[in-house]
Amino acid sequence: MAHATLIARLPAAQQAEAFTAAFHNVYLTSGQTSILVPAKDLAAWIEENLLLDLAYVPFDKTDARLLLEAGNCDQCPKRTGFNALLFPDATADRCTDRAMLSGED
DSSP: OHHHHHHHTSOHHHHHHHHHHTEEEEEETTEEEEEEOOHHHHHHHHHHHTOEEGGGOSSOTTOTTSBTTTBOSTTOTTBTTTOTTTOTTOSSOEESOHHHHHTOO
């Protein structure tokens, strides 16, 4: 259940990648199989690979011109700090749209 919750609260575009990261391939005498990683490991992977820590961004998060179609970060629903019901265990204020803000493809 913890794995499903971690994946479900991500944007749809990131869910497949997180689902793949939830499993680790192991090789047994009977062949290769996948095992589920601990939920805390998946949570750490998501924070490291899919979320952008807003404490270290090189732009002004309060600037309404940051993204013309979205405005500033304060009221953005993609920010974990904005959506405390969805991210009650968030330890830092992070953006769930890392690719858009960091210019990644």
